[in-house]
Amino acid sequence: MAEGAPRVGILGGGQLGWMMILEGRKLGISFGVLDPDPSAPAIRIADRAFSPREGSEFLSWSDVVTYEFENVDAGIAGEAEARGRLRPGLFPLLAKQDRIREKSILVELGIPTADFRVARSPEELAGMVRASGPLIVKATYGGYDGKGVRVLGDPEEVRSLAWGYPVLVEELVDVESEISVLVARSRGEEVIYPAAENHNADGILLYSIAPARGHAADVASGIALRLARAMDYVGVLAVEFLVSRDGRVLVNEFAPRVHNTGHWTLCGAATSQFENHLRAVLDLPLGSADLLRPTGIVNVLGISRDSLRVHDLLSIQGTRLWWYGKAEARPRRKMGHVCAVAGSEDELRGRIREILAALYGDASFPPFPTSSSPPGLGAASLGSEVSHDRSDAVA
Numbered sequence: 001m002a003e004g005a006p007r008v009g010i011l012g013g014g015q016l017g018w019m020m021i022l023e024g025r026k027l028g029i030s031f032g033v034l035d036p037d038p039s040a041p042a043i044r045i046a047d048r049a050f051s052p053r054e055g056s057e058f059l060s061w062s063d064v065v066t067y068e069f070e071n072v073d074a075g076i077a078g079e080a081e082a083r084g085r086l087r088p089g090l091f092p093l094l095a096k097q098d099r100i101r102e103k104s105i106l107v108e109l110g111i112p113t114a115d116f117r118v119a120r121s122p123e124e125l126a127g128m129v130r131a132s133g134p135l136i137v138k139a140t141y142g143g144y145d146g147k148g149v150r151v152l153g154d155p156e157e158v159r160s161l162a163w164g165y166p167v168l169v170e171e172l173v174d175v176e177s178e179i180s181v182l183v184a185r186s187r188g189e190e191v192i193y194p195a196a197e198n199h200n201a202d203g204i205l206l207y208s209i210a211p212a213r214g215h216a217a218d219v220a221s222g223i224a225l226r227l228a229r230a231m232d233y234v235g236v237l238a239v240e241f242l243v244s245r246d247g248r249v250l251v252n253e254f255a256p257r258v259h260n261t262g263h264w265t266l267c268g269a270a271t272s273q274f275e276n277h278l279r280a281v282l283d284l285p286l287g288s289a290d291l292l293r294p295t296g297i298v299n300v301l302g303i304s305r306d307s308l309r310v311h312d313l314l315s316i317q318g319t320r321l322w323w324y325g326k327a328e329a330r331p332r333r334k335m336g337h338v339c340a341v342a343g344s345e346d347e348l349r350g351r352i353r354e355i356l357a358a359l360y361g362d363a364s365f366p367p368f369p370t371s372s373s374p375p376g377l378g379a380a381s382l383g384s385e386v387s388h389d390r391s392d393a394v395a
Contacts, residue, residue, distance in 0.1 A: 009062025012069035013040030023274035092256035181224035184276035268295025304329035
């Protein structure tokens, strides 16, 4: 690595890269960002901005290359790996870009996941639905924030799918709860954050609370650590779990990057996920992942800065706002998040309710599950940014 401030190149310019840069400034790191959008959040605060046509210059400038989004250019990532600079490596990135490959890796490692099959044609998929009843169907490529996920209960619905084949077909798990675990791992150390319980609205993360309690959280933590070790992973790895009503703890998916369900670490952990990711990829000692206080985050979805009730939000005790600065507020787009800390878990849940009310009122998103909510649907069911919702979600 060159003398002076280390240079970290980030593939992707979204809010995850933006928060990585903000957390890395205190470590004296310089950042270059490669993204096609010159107005992307991370591009706006980077030391150097690179377009996709400047990939070679980006690689030459960077001491270490990392990624903040899985759907980045695998070619540039591969060149970085060939130069010994890509962290995490190419293996988890390629696995994440292909859902069938991701699932196959979990099976090869003996890690529990929902039962799945591969349908290679509309006719084969229709036959599976006819034989088994409702199934989860996922596009092999390009899924993110609920995109590319459907529940099909009628063979005739297969015609409405616009995706190419093959597709991943999963059992429809009777979900009791969803949780996620973050592991930070370097070449010589590893730390694991307390599990978070996650809740969604129609396929996109609405809020998370840390810590998640119970035996399932302990089981999930062990599985996440095992997966990180099996991939010889360097950086922050997020693993999302479905906890079924019959007691199974199943990996829904993993994300080889910092993650929305880990934003609580910015105000509730001794070291944020972003700082520990940077420490890991730069071979610096890892920071503590200890929980300081019960903490939660609520995503700000589809609300412009002009419409945001900032005064009301910041009037709630223990809250802080992160605004990503995106140019346009589209329906359900992640525009920012609100973090809350509290002295107890009950107090935290009350503050989360207040934040949800300030953002969305009573109608848009139920803050907590009700007896009328079907299992696996509504605000009770997100541990995964790709949920088991019954319709396509829009990011």
